[in-house]
Amino acid sequence: MSLAQLGEIDWIRPRDLRHACEQLARIHDEGKKVWALCGCTDWMVERHIAPVDQNPLDAVALDISNLPELRGIRVDGHVMTIGAAQPYAAIRRDPMVREHCPMLAQMASEVGARQIQSRGTLGGNLVTGSPAADGVTALFALDATVTLQGPSHERSVPVTSFYSGYRTTVRRPDELVVRVSFELPKPGAAQTWRKVGTRKAQSISKAALAAVAETEEGVITRVGFGAASVAEVVLPLASVRSLVLGKNVHSLNMNDVEEAVDSEIRPIDDVRSTGRYRRHLMKVLVKRFLQALA
Ligand SMILES: Cc1cc2nc3c(=O)[nH]c(=O)nc-3n(C[C@H](O)[C@H](O)[C@H](O)COP(=O)(O)OP(=O)(O)OC[C@H]3O[C@@H](n4cnc5c(N)ncnc54)[C@H](O)[C@@H]3O)c2cc1C
Incomplete structure (x- = not known):
């Protein structure tokens, strides 16, 4: 199916969630291709990269953006x-x-x-x-x-x-x-979003870190991480989390933190960056976040 043929596929705008789910199940059971679509910002790009080799009449788009x-x-x-x-x-x-x-x-x-x-x-x-x-x-x-x-x-x-x-x-x-x-993170919780890319907008990350931490009398009582572009999936950095949870912010050993990050991520070289740089970057971002808690 070419992009021009997208106009030929059926578009359904369901009334409500129940109607949407019924339609999704019915169309799927009929063996047709069905997409539930919101902003279409990924979907349109995907249609360029992976056009559907299918009769447009056998494909249906379900517009769920306004449910x-x-x-x-x-x-x-x-x-x-x-x-x-x-x-x-x-x-x-x-x-x-x-x-x-x-x-x-x-x-x-x-x-x-x-x-x-x-x-x-x-x-x-x-x-x-x-x-x-x-x-x-x-x-x-x-x-x-x-x-x-x-x-x-x-x-x-x-x-x-x-x-x-x-x-x-x-x-x-x-x-x-x-x-x-x-x-919700408690008031005063440490929160960070660090996205490193080639420019400020329209940039998919070389690597990105989201992190949240709460402390009580210096002890880390809640901590969560999201690490992007350093593996085939987003990672929760579970080993870093178990290393620091329950510890006093002043007693964190940054060499251990670095080792934990190192052991968990598996970044690759691609058009946006190198695996080596991504590895370096993620270690720096995680350490900076934890050091700022003290
Ligand atoms: C120029 C450009 C820049 C971009 N920059 C970034 C960026 O900086 N960071 C980033 O993370 N992404 C980026 N993206 C990717 C994209 O914009 C995001 O992933 C966006 O969140 C996709 O949301 P959407 O509603 O447009 O998804 P859609 O394109 O509508 O849907 C994407 C897929 O999800 C399915 N789907 C959508 N909603 C649901 C649902 N509720 N239930 C079940 N299935 C569903 C669809 O069937 C489809 O397969 C960029 C894209 C473009 C084109």
Whole structure:
């Protein structure tokens, strides 16, 4: 299917989430290709790289961008919930996100450029599953939960268990990502978003780090990381986390931290950077974040 033929495929705009899930399951059962689409910022690029070798009449696009169940940002108690179809621009501007989770607002202000931010969504970022995905990286640091809706069930998966490999997820073909939720960092928690690329906008990262930490009387009581572009999937840097959790910020051994980062990441050389530079960068970013806690 060429890009010009995209106009030939069926576009369905479901009424609500239930209707969307029914349509997704039905079209899938009929053996047709079906995409649930939000901002289309990944999907259009994918159609250039991997045109579908298929009769356009056998493919259907489900426009889920305006489903009310996939929109909005709310806080219930200490938990923030963001709809999967909420664009980055709305996340970037949201006063609750800016107040409680500036790292997420910062991430949303550095995805692509303004055009991408006004269309792109966390749902699309999660499902595409690039190892450089900025939204996924921030959600890893926040230990977010991804909620999926199927034709007759809802289930939740920790974002750190959402990926089964390079650009593959545990989402079933008849499921939609509905929302993500996470416990808000406490006031005063350390939060960082560091994306290193060739330029400030429209840049996929050479490497990026999202991190959140809470301390009580110098002891690290919560810590989460998301490390992008240093493996085939975004990494939670689990060994660094277990090394520092429960430790006093003044007693952290940076050589041990460096070793833990080193042992966990597996960066490659590609058009954006070298594996060697990425390895160096990630060690520096993690150490700087932890040193700033003291
Ligand atoms: C110029 C440019 C710059 C970019 N810069 C960045 C960047 O800096 N950082 C970054 O991380 N990404 C970047 N991207 C990639 C892209 O913009 C993001 O991944 C964005 O979050 C995708 O969201 P979307 O709503 O547009 O997804 P879509 O393109 O609509 O969908 C992507 C995929 O996810 C599926 N999908 C979407 N939503 C759902 C859902 N709710 N449930 C189930 N399946 C779903 C679709 O079927 C499709 O397979 C860039 C893209 C472009 C074109």
